[in-house]
Amino acid sequence: MxxxxxxxxxxxxxxxxxxxxxxxxxxxxxxxxxxxxxxxxxxxxxxxxxxxxxxxxxxxxxxxxxxxxxxxxxxxxxxxxxxxxxxxxxxxEYGCNHLRISPVGVLKPAWLTFDDYFVFDPKMTDGGGVVVVGIDGYLDFYPDFIADGLRRKGVECDVASVSLPELERLRESATEMRSVGISRLLKGDAVERLAHQMAPLVHGAQMVIMPAVFGLGDVDGRQRIERVVGCPVRVAPTASISVAGxxxxxxxxxxxxxxxxxxxxxxxxxxxxxxxxxxxxxxxxxxxxxxxxxxxxxxxxxxxxxxxxxxxxxxxxxxxxxxxxxxxxxxxxxxxxxxxxxxxxxxxxxxxxxxxxxxxxxxxxxxxxxxxxxxxxxxxxxxxxxxxxxxxxxxxxxxxxxxxxxxxxxxx
Ligand SMILES: Cc1cc2nc3c(=O)[nH]c(=O)nc-3n(C[C@H](O)[C@H](O)[C@H](O)COP(=O)(O)OP(=O)(O)OC[C@H]3O[C@@H](n4cnc5c(N)ncnc54)[C@H](O)[C@@H]3O)c2cc1C
Known part of the structure; x- marks a missing residue:
């Protein structure tokens, strides 16, 4: 050849x-x-x-x-x-690092970041809170650590948790309740139901942060949640396989x-x-x-x-x-x-x-x-x-x- x-x-x-x-x-x-x-x-x-x-x-x-x-x-x-x-x-851009957040809530310098990921903006301290939304039983994402990291930067931050029957079923097998498994289930009607469950929990927030589990099910899952909750939804890295990667x-x-x-x-x-x-x-x-x-x-x-x-x-x-x-x-x-x-x-x-x-x-x-x-x-x-x-x-x-x-x- x-x-x-x-x-x-x-x-x-x-x-x-x-x-x-x-x-x-x-x-x-x-x-x-x-x-x-x-x-x-x-x-x-x-x-x-x-x-x-x-x-x-x-x-x-x-x-x-x-x-x-x-x-x-x-x-x-x-x-x-x-x-x-x-x-x-x-x-x-080259030469002007921004701050990304690690799975344990540490803000670290980065040069280029996937568009759907959270990066810190100093203006976030000015108004409205951020809500970090976890998924019940998902052990590779730590909402409390992420919220603590943002609070140390002066950002008002709360945590919340959501669940769906299909995600509950994943919990029966520890190896399935991983970012890739969740991502594959986040499609169609499941995304809509998740969004409506989140809406009252994040009401009035300037931004919602979720685990990076979008992209292998419906490609526009994150944007659909954004439309229902009415504020930007960004993702933060999980501790295992990277769906975005x-x-x-x-x-x-x-x-x-x-x-x-x-x-x-x-x-x-x-x-x-x-x-x-x-x-x-x-x-x-x-x-x-x-x-x-x-x-x-x-x-x-x-x-x-x-x-x-x-x-x-x-x-x-x-x-x-x-x-x-x-x-x-x-x-x-x-x-x-x-x-x-x-x-x-x-x-x-x-x-x-x-x-x-x-x-x-x-x-x-x-x-x-x-x-x-x-x-x-x-x-x-x-x-x-x-x-x-x-x-x-x-x-x-x-x-x-x-x-x-x-x-x-x-x-x-
Ligand atoms: C776990 C991990 C996470 C990282 N995360 C980040 C990050 O978030 N941001 C960042 O900036 N950097 C990160 N890095 C640094 C990382 O090295 C680079 O970002 C980058 O992805 C490495 O790319 P690479 O192509 O050099 O090597 P790799 O991604 O390791 O790819 C090498 C490929 O070659 C294949 N291969 C090996 N031997 C052979 C062979 N004989 N024949 C054919 N194929 C072969 C392997 O299977 C593999 O697919 C991370 C590194 C590691 C190890």
């Missing part, structure tokens, strides 16, 4: 590179094994905890320094545009396929063939001897979470291409003693050159680029730069392959 570009890994990184390349008419195949980190998304894409200022002094080996911080504003706008084309609006992953895959891309789910890249310093083809588990041949290849297999990187008691390595990894040799140096300290392993990943190209057996491979959370140098937890690094490296690799800058569509 022949393509212009083959991408190993179809999470946010693989999809952003794939869509950018497919938009420019390249034939692209993405081979992806399983769920991605998007399935656990907070609802926000984080770029940097301290917004623009501190970004100017990132370490020389940080992915942002390799990409060039002068490109991040442009990449932000391309990211919003790609998401919007896929049917997911993101709010926020699942929804976004699905829409980005559809967008990629709509552009002519081939997305192969449930298959795993297992090896590559290198000739004269270039990858010629890769093989996958399901396709056996059939090789995926391309001019360029992208390694987007995620970090430890997705097994793009593997740690054993002896070593940390990249299992598919055998790419060189940046990490401390001695195991004792991988982790800091105190759990809340910066953990060295967070920065471990595949070594890349100034063009994001990967090193194998001591030599840089001319046509193999690494993108996303597998790239070494960033601490997504301490720096709050998870998705920022992912989209910046993904779009830069696409530009390297295209040999030109990607266009930015001006959006309203």
């Amino acid at each position: 022949k393509y212009d570009v083959v991408i190993a890994g179809g999470g946010l990184a693989g999809l952003m590179s794939g869509i950018a390349l497919a938009r420019e008419g390249r034939s692209v195949a993405i081979i992806s094994f399983g769920d991605s980190a998007l399935h656990f998304s907070s609802g926000s894409l984080e770029m940097w905890n301290d917004a623009e200022g501190a970004l100017n002094s990132v370490a020389a080996n940080h992915p942002y320094a390799i990409v060039g911080t002068q490109h991040l504003d442009r990449y932000s706008r391309i990211t919003k545009d790609i998401f919007a084309s896929a049917g997911e609006q993101l709010k926020g 699942v929804r976004a992953q699905k829409k980005l895959v559809e967008e990629f396929r709509g552009l002519g891309g081939t997305y192969i789910l449930g298959d795993k890249v297992v090896s590559c063939r290198i000739e004269d310093g270039r990858v010629v083809g890769v093989r996958s588990h399901n396709h056996g001897d059939v090789e995926f041949v391309a001019k360029d290849f992208i390694l987007a297999m995620g970090s430890f979470f997705s097994r793009g990187l593997v740690a054993t008691p002896e070593e940390i390595y990249e299992p598919t291409f055998g790419a060189a990894v940046v990490c401390a040799e001695k195991r004792e140096a991988w982790c800091a003693e105190r759990i809340l300290e910066a953990q060295p392993f967070q920065r471990y990943g595949v070594r890349v050159d100034g063009n994001l190209r990967v090193e194998i057996d001591g030599s840089v491979v001319e046509n193999l680029y690494a993108v996303g959370s597998i790239v070494a140098g960033a601490d997504a937890v301490k720096e709050g730069c998870g998705a920022g690094v992912v989209v910046a490296t993904a779009l830069m690799a696409a530009e390297q392959i295209l040999g030109k800058e990607l266009d930015v569509k001006e959006m309203n």
Whole structure:
């Protein structure tokens, strides 16, 4: 099978590179094994905890320094545009973080957030209360913590709870009473009944906050509740699977396929063939001897979470291409003693050159680029730069392959 570009890994990184390349008419195949980190998304894409200022002094080996911080504003706008084309609006701008709320009520800086999610607005302290509405028996959403977090910011806040017979039935099985199960039931008449139950409980509120469980049943469930209760309804993240993340992953895959891309789910890249310093083809588990041949290849297999990187008691390595990894040799140096300290392993990943190209057996491979959370140098937890690094490296690799800058569509 022949393509212009083959991408190993179809999470946010693989999809952003794939869509950018497919938009420019390249034939692209993405081979992806399983769920991605998007399935656990907070609802926000984080770029940097301290917004623009501190970004100017990132370490020389940080992915942002390799990409060039002068490109991040442009990449932000391309990211919003790609998401919007896929049917997911993101709010926020490069360089001016807003505050999102965590499942336990902590307000945290974020750069781009799904449009239906709650973000803090200082004007909320001026008038009208906020009501956080939970669902009876649903244990992955904590209305009291969220209300406490908002009260600490000076927002008047109450909590309420709703239930429906169909949701009650989910409670019979603990594994069903999860965000995805609830989301699938929130359709048709059930949404109407939920809205009418909520209306007296939230009367006079300036805003209602609900768990992020909309999008897999009726796509307009949240808006229909809004119309009945008469004020904006926003969602806050839940502690388990992220419905918005699942929804976004699905829409980005559809967008990629709509552009002519081939997305192969449930298959795993297992090896590559290198000739004269270039990858010629890769093989996958399901396709056996059939090789995926391309001019360029992208390694987007995620970090430890997705097994793009593997740690054993002896070593940390990249299992598919055998790419060189940046990490401390001695195991004792991988982790800091105190759990809340910066953990060295967070920065471990595949070594890349100034063009994001990967090193194998001591030599840089001319046509193999690494993108996303597998790239070494960033601490997504301490720096709050998870998705920022992912989209910046993904779009830069696409530009390297295209040999030109990607266009930015001006959006309203
Ligand atoms: C649980 C979790 C939650 C996060 N939440 C946020 C958040 O809310 N906001 C934020 O900004 N950042 C967050 N991050 C940071 C996160 O790393 C990025 O936001 C981003 O989604 C990672 O994208 P990725 O494509 O690099 O990797 P992944 O999403 O991990 O995708 C890699 C994909 O490659 C596949 N794969 C692996 N090996 C192979 C192979 N050999 N062949 C084929 N496919 C393979 C995997 O199955 C997976 O689907 C989170 C990270 C984690 C782990």
